[in-house]
Amino acid sequence: MSSTVGAVPPSAAASPPSSVPQHRRPSYRFGRWDIKYSPYLYIAPFFVLFGVFGLFPVLYTVYVSLFDYELLSGTKEFAGLENYRVLMADAQFWNAAYNTVGIFVLSTVPQLVVALLLANLLNRQMRARTVLRMGILIPNITSVAAVGIIFALIFADRYGLINWLLGTVGFDPIAWRDNRYASWFAISFMVDWRWTGYNALIYLGAMQAIPKDLYESAALDGASAWRQFWTITVPLIRPTILFTVVISTIGGFQIFTEPLMYGFGLVRGGADHQFQTLAMYIYEQTFTGNAEYGYGSAMSWLLFMMIIIFALINFALVRRSVKGEKK
Amino acid sequence: MSVIGRRFRTVAVAALAVGVALGGTACSKKNDDEASGEGGQVKLVLQTFQNFGYDQAIKDFEAANPNIKVEHQKMGELRDFQPKLVQWLAAGSGAGDVVGLEEGVLLGYVQNHDKFTNLLDLGAGELKANFPEWKWNNALTPDGKKLIGLGTDVGGLAMCYRKDLFQQAGLPTDREEVSQRMSTWQDYIALGKEFKASGKVKAAWLDSATSLMQPHVMQNSETFFFDKDNKFIGDTNPVVKQTWDMGLQMAADGLTAKAQRWSADWDAAFKNSAFATLPCPAWMTEGVIAQRSGPANAGKWDIARIPGGGGNWGGSYLAVPAQTKHPKEAYLLAKYLTSKEGHLAAFKEAGAMPSDIAGLEDPAFKDKTSEYFSGAPTGKIFGESVKNMKPVFLGAKHQQIWETIVEPQMQAAERGRLSSDAAWKKAMDEAKKAAS
Incomplete structure (x- = not known):
């Protein structure tokens, strides 16, 4: 929770009602969001795809390797390191x-x-x-x-x-x-x-x-x-x-x-x-x-x-x- | 703290955004599928391998059942299709509403049958009389209460021989006379020795020692590698060892071409006329022998009865996976495709020999002759070989044990890589391990 609070820019939280016309604020905020988060969004597809098709299968393989898992008969029992x-x-x-x-x-x-x-x-x-x-x-x-x-x-x-x-x-x-x-x-x-x-x-x-x-x-x-x-x-x-x-x-x-x-x-x-x-x-x-x-x-x-x-x-x-x- | 939190949140937001996008496409696909099911129309997916020859039969079925639409997915070779099917069945989705199962694959599922619909519940019991007893029983669970497949084709067995090579060696060439001269396997071997002793031909008598195994064991034993309780008995079944020895003795006597079946050398051996006889199931005649021997050897092959009477080799089934949403319609499709009409259409299109008894009697099949095989009455020869057959219990892992363990070891012994005894011991040890 503390991190969530901390994530709110302190200046925005503490600043008094400004004299800037209301209708300009959203676009100003969007601009800041854009600069801050867009880079992550641009590189996200690689990480998401890698996670789904690379990392997950590798980790799941480790998980499956701990089971006596036969697809034909449908057996799936935990076997540890057997x-x-x-x-x-x-x-x-x-x-x-x-x-x-x-x-x-x-x-x-x-x-x-x-x-x-x-x-x-x-x-x-x-x-x-x-x-x-x-x-x-x-x-x-x-x-x-x-x-x-x-x-x-x-x-x-x-x-x-x-x-x-x-x-x-x-x-x-x-x-x-x-x-x-x-x-x-x-x-x-x-x-x-x-x-x-x-x-x-x-x-x-x-x-x-x-x-x-x-x-x-x-x-x-x-x-x-x-x-x-x-x-x-x-x-x-x-x-x-x-x-x-x-x-x-x-x-x-x-x-x-x-x-x-x-x-x-x-x-x-x-x-x-x-x-x-x-x-x-x-x-x-x-x-x-x-x-x-x-x-x-x-x-x-x-x-x-x-x-x-x-x-x-x-x-x-x-x-x-x-x-x-x-x- | 706050920096980590902020970064994490940003990544999470980005991941979510992409995730939603991916999820969105997945959802819309699903909606499409459901939409097609509406309006009284049922869409069935039929998955087969190789060539079942169902194009025309499906059109006829759709014409007779306007509310059902069939999507036929041809999945390529059996070895590509089977691993996928295993996964789909385990995952609970992906398999077709009706799937083609090769005999060996089907036997594996008879033991683990919960992935398939019981066709007896859908009324398949009335069809029993349409099929030879053994074909029907293969798809039945041991307690006889659940049927998981309906028979498509069968592989009636005959003996293909090279008329021209027989003539050069001074043997009879007429198919009736040849059939009589090799009515038992002992006669067949004796004729082979005569063929070799003539000294006038370079060709061997038989392609490989392993070719004897399927026909000879299945004629002389009610079991092969497994007894009826699915216990491995390959090492103690006397007929298996006897056939093994018989084949390798033929090799030792120089009667076999020692060609590894299904290899490039085997293919070339056909073209080079390297052997004079080959036990041939129906599906092998046009699809394998004629193709590999090529047009240059057209009219040189002929077909006689298999020594020892009848026999079967291969053949398939249609089954309805339990995951289907339309079991009734799927059963209708399977029933139609394995009816006389379906069988004959498949025979016309792909040469698949009917397992339907009425289909075997139909002139469209019975009077069929083969031009490539010197006009041999293939319908009559193969039809008889199947009807006289007695059922043989193969067991779930038969095909795997034969194809991936026993046959390769027998070939190794035939080529002299190992002694017969050493190869036998290795094969049986491995087979026992695979069977457990």
Whole structure:
């Protein structure tokens, strides 16, 4: 209550009846209201939408994860931390975590390195520069489902393009799905095909902000192109590299569609779950079978925490290994 | 204090303003819905997946019931529709007044039937004689007091075979003769060995060891993975293990193409003529085999009777969720669509085989032949396979256990990733876990 009283401007409360004509007061008051509150109103849509579609679902997931909640049978009983306890001992969950991390490392490391080199190449004077620069983004704007279908065909076990090529030069076909690491490779390839160009374009944007005279003076000092790249380009775009690492970590840990399409639409991820990712396992538990919402929520929440932890680790690792500007 | 209070209030006012705006739109939408229900007109929402072939049937229904308007929402593939339906049913709103349920999905709801209207209360009892006994009983709760769905299509079973490959291997090609040469599964395997021994064809005999499971188990056992009390018996049901061994023995003898069903390789195997036979439900003929084999192989396929007599594979139901505001009208719609007229219209439009007994006898279905399959009398072959079938109890989680656990493990064993024993053990351990 005290805050409400305090909110009334003391001057207005204490001032004697003024001589200003009555009809002018409302508009004067409106003007003050306008200046004071309008900014909040302008930014409110974001916060309201974020609250409704971002914050609320996250918090509700935490709430649901404390229940034994099966949608199919309608069971909803408070279970405390039981879901988390079961989760810790769930071999399939840790298998999915292993696959997710494996696919993430196998896809993100080459992806960012290649993107960096690609951006460096595109940062030079050359013909058809704009066409090339835009061209590398094309894989990113193709539908992920279409990419999945095509790559599932290329990496098909029996009639696939790659196994056919291997056969023509006398190699044995690769069991693209039965072999865990072959499947990881194929899925990573799909991810990289889509995202390398996107990251290269972001790097390119950052590189263009580097003053040209730095390179000129380095060249005068006799620094090779490679030396220039490592001692000027990379340190100066370090914030951008950190940004892409964090974004790739978030995206990589949520990988779902690529392995799903690769397994011909089955969330199982191979006969032995050899390429089932965390997102696929969450889907399997939450939306198929008994529709175990409580268990799925617990997993989602754990995945959320894992993403934060890995993003921080990666952030720290890259910040250490890439030297920034000396301060 | 006062500063915090003022700030908080401002944010609250802003939030309220936006909230009111959002709420306003939500309310106006609701009013629209209610308005359409006025004036004696009832609007029903029908939700189906894939293609039920109901466009014409709905028009006929609306013409006969001018007070009912039907909005048909086609929800895409079953795997997209089913999770949504689960959510809508749990939330108490969003599901249509009539929904299409695939057999495996329906069985899951027979146990948790409180989300659906009891069609017996609406007078469905009179329709019992229209359907084969097993089709009717599948939608009935164990105590027999509640019916949650009316049968749409069934998947009568036959054996599709490649006439041209049979000829190359020196086997008979006439469908009557072929049917007789493979009247039992033992004969079928023996014929396959003969096919292979001819040495004149590169193709395998069967697409995959897993293709045997559904037809063979369902012909030889009254149960599959579950007994009638819904207890998991997959590991002790002798017929399941026997069929597993039979299939993998065929693979070991080099009679199967080891293609993973529903994969890109399987699709390509059709085009490349990689196998000569395939147990085929009715819905698979035009929709799956003809499409994947392509026009280049038209007239090379033919259809014989399935070894061991009849069989069924797949099929769907229409149910009325308990959340509907118009149960009577919804029942009328479901009743019409699963009547002889509805069945035949769907057959004409989408090739869905009727489960209605009168529909199966109707010339429109019975005399149907398939041009792609060398003019085979599909109506007659598939019709007979369904009528002779005895009911098999599948249980709520049958489809899940078959499709996501047992089949993948069996395929892994077929391709040699695991030994048969190791795959069997893994499959059964996982299935037990999923069943509990």
